[in-house]
Amino acid sequence: NAGVTQTPKFQVLKTGQSMTLQCAQDMNHEYMSWYRQDPGMGLRLIHYSVGAGITDQGEVPNGYNVSRSTTEDFPLRLLSAAPSQTSVYFCASSNRDRTYEQYFGPGTRLTVT
């Protein structure tokens, strides 16, 4: 049971480039979400999904897209990277009946130059 996995671990992008951060979980969790962590700001919710085919915006969604075609995967796409998107990105998942109990992946450290 690998839990929540994320790839890549590190990424450097130039301004304007696009990329997809991958997230997968093998716990059959219906609920998945993306957070970003910035110094002094804590973790903030970007997007979330309550199940396959359903996504919604969190508190900082601008510049990011998500889709959820399977229960296991929840990729996060950066459409046109900006230096303000330099951050550490975490994916989390939980059982739909216990969405307060979220389990996090190891993170992707992204730098946009």
Add this chain to the structure above:
Amino acid sequence: QKEVEQDPGPLSVPEGAIVSLNCTYSNSAFQYFMWYRQYSRKGPELLMYTYSSGNKEDGRFTAQVDKSSKYISLFIRDSQPSDSATYLCAIPQGLTGGGNKLTFGTGTQLKVEL
């Protein structure tokens, strides 16, 4: 006023000390109170949580909630160097689309020294 506030530390204690980590929150309607541990360059790991008021104990860790003062605490007994990490309190808030958003404190960095 931030919804969840946490002293960032850093906090340095000798091995074996009792550690007290604290957060305050603003909304009296909050019911669940979570504690995560985050080692350097790793993801947050759910440590324990409490529902409503009272205490919850798990080994050397005790989580406590005082709803009258909107104050949550995590106590670590017999602290070990392996406890050196950043501790994050978090409060789940319901989302209109279903599920919960975790609102985190900024974390307290703890170092336990030999």
